[in-house]
Amino acid sequence: MRINKNLIFWFFTIAIGFLSCKKEETISDLEKLRKATNSSIVDSAQAIASITQQKLQELYDISALYTSGNKNTALDSLNYKQIQGYFLTNDSTNVNTLLQELDSLNVRYVKIKNVAISSKIEGEDTLDFADYTVEYKNNTQKTIAEFNKKSEYKLIKKPVKFKNEFKFYFVKIDVSEKDSISSGVIK
Secondary structure, three states: OOOOOHHHHHHHHHHHHHHHHHOOOOOOOOHHHHHHHHHHHHHHHHHHHHHHHHHHHHHHHHHHHHHHOOOOOHHHHHHHHHHHEEEEEOHHHHHHHHHHHHHHOOOOOOOOOOEEEEEEEEOOOEEEEEEHHHHHHOOOOOOOEEEEEEEEEEEEEEEOOOEEEEEEEEEEEOOOOOOOOOOOOOO
């Protein structure tokens, strides 16, 4: 009796496939919070800081690319729309302020450093801020200037195919200290 080698191969492949499958349990968000430790909270804060740094770098890179162009080509208009997509509202004030700063300094390259996130609660609203250092460089990669900046951002929950994902938007790219102080009646 001769056993077909292909039959043995397929039998072992199917057996390994069944053994490697494991049943996944779905854990509710409430259960995750109950079992959360301080390290998981720190991990999520580090993840948010990393995402914030990545989004800042992308925004500044596209903005520097836009200011180095002619500003009248199809690619430039695409870049401008992409820059606007990083902001919560379609207000051109944030975009134009950023572009004017980069254009006036002839910035061609940007490096984002030292990102630290913080939150401030005002009434029922939580305001999320990113403090960071932005290093502007010219076309020969020499440093033009470094500025400490503060940006306000929002993470908005967007359900996608039965999963909850968050979209990252900037509310304001350069928050001055007077913007972050709540206004009120001064006696």
